[in-house]
Amino acid sequence: MRKSVAIILILLFAKVHSQSQSNIIIADSLYATGNYTKAINQYAEDGSIASNLQIARAYNSIGNYEKAITQYQNVLSKDAGLQIAQFELGKLYLKTDDFTSAEYLFLELTQVAEDNPEYHYYLGETFRKQKKTEHSLSSYKNAVVTDSTHLRSLFQLGKYYVGQRKKDSALIFIDYGLRFYENDVAMINLKALAYYKNDEYVKALPHFERLEELGEENEYLYEKLAYCYFKDWELNKAKTNYKKVLEWNDENADAYYMLGQVFSKDKQIDSAEYYIKESIAVQQPFLVREYVALAGIARSKEDLKSALEYYKLAHEEDPDDALVYYNICTVADQYYKDPKVKLKYYEKFQERFGNKNDYMSKMVTKRISELKEEIHFNVK
Known part of the structure; x- marks a missing residue:
């Protein structure tokens, strides 16, 4: 009789175990194919720590982070030393900006398994997010000491x-x-x-x-390439790459402006003028550098009237730029014949910027003295 009861109990246990295994196989299949809600229901029928861990992962995958955190905490309440659950929960805390909780978990993990570079890396990420720079650098370096090929830590450093x-x-x-x-x-x-x-x-x-x-192709890369070619005097390559920038973004004011600078360096003045004007056309107005560049081009063409107009436009954009107004004075000095008109420009500079006592102020003071002397003798 006892033998029969024992056999029945063994068969019942085997049946239950088989059913449980069947549920887990079905749940794993559902989870693997992204059917997370049904997978959660299947895992819930099992109730083991492994199944609860999968439920936490499923909620995480769905994006229901609150329930995922609760499930991870439930797993850790049953097995506080389960590193995989601590690690995944720490990353979830980091994802949801709960840096205090993330820091606590990753610190604990680095103490339990100091030879795991991932733990040090994620602790570094937690510190970086909190702007604890020195701590983050120390953690990344610990990751590299543990694994000299840990690319993400090397990258962050x-x-x-x-x-x-x-x-x-x-x-x-x-x-x-x-x-x-x-x-x-x-x-x-x-x-x-x-x-x-x-x-x-x-x-x-x-x-x-x-x-x-x-195989990289993007606006950023071509802009950097173009500028390097420009600085290396490979002007044709610079032009080619700035034009590629404009194929990606035809409203890139910097690319138009730099194309103007490339053509200017290549003594192609008309093209330089065209691209700088294009830079003005596509950007929101703060155009000091463009107007100054056009003024410089006009000066090189000995078109003092246009140069003066462009410098005045630049001054309207930034009335606090002393160099811009100094250029207005020097061009006006060349353009006008009447020393009284010239003097007004210089006196305005002295009134606005003369207290700086720099090279420009000294030159302006000297020129004012010369013009006043010239006017005095002309009156006589």
Whole structure:
């Protein structure tokens, strides 16, 4: 009799276990194909920690972060040391900007498993989001110490030092990353920017060219390439790339302006004038540099009337720019014959900017004295 009961109990357990396994297989299949709501219902019938973890993941995938967090917390209440649940919950806290909770979990994980670079990296991300810069850098460096090929940490370190214009520090981490991932677009771009932001345009150029070789095509890249070619006096390549910028964005005022500068450097004055005028046409008006550039072109053509008009337009845009008004004075000095008219311009400069005691102020003071002497002797 006892033997029969034991057999029945074993069969019942086997049946229940088989049914449970069947539910999990169905739930896993539903989860894998993105049918998350039905997967949640299937997992709920099992009730194990593994199934509860999958429920948390399903809610996360749906975007119901509040329920996902609750489920992760439920899992950890049953097994507080389950690292996968802590890690995924920490990333979810980070995603939902609960930085305090994320920091707590990732700090705990780095202490439990200090040899895991991902834990250090995400702790660094948590600090970065909170603008705790020194802490974030320390965490990224810990990730790299643990795994010298941890590309995301190397990237964040390189990016920080590029932003700080600390080229040598940036290149240490960037070059280390490129040693393992030589065609990584983000790292190559960082290396180009490390030189570019340090005004080393010729050194930046081959790295921007490498991005193009790897299939990158965008407004940003062509703009950087064009400017590097411009600084390297490869004017035809600069023109080609600025025109590519305009194919991407025909309202890019900087590209029009720089095309004007390229043509000006290439002594093609009419084309320079055309593109700078196009820059004016497409942008919201703060046009000081464009008007100053057109004034300079007019001066090179000995068209003093136009130069004076452009400088006056620039002055209207920025009345506080002393250099612009000084140029008005010097062009007016050349353009007008009457010393009294010339004097009014210089006196206005002295009234507005004369207290700076710089080179321009001294030159204006000297010229005012000369003009007053000239007027005095003309009156006699």
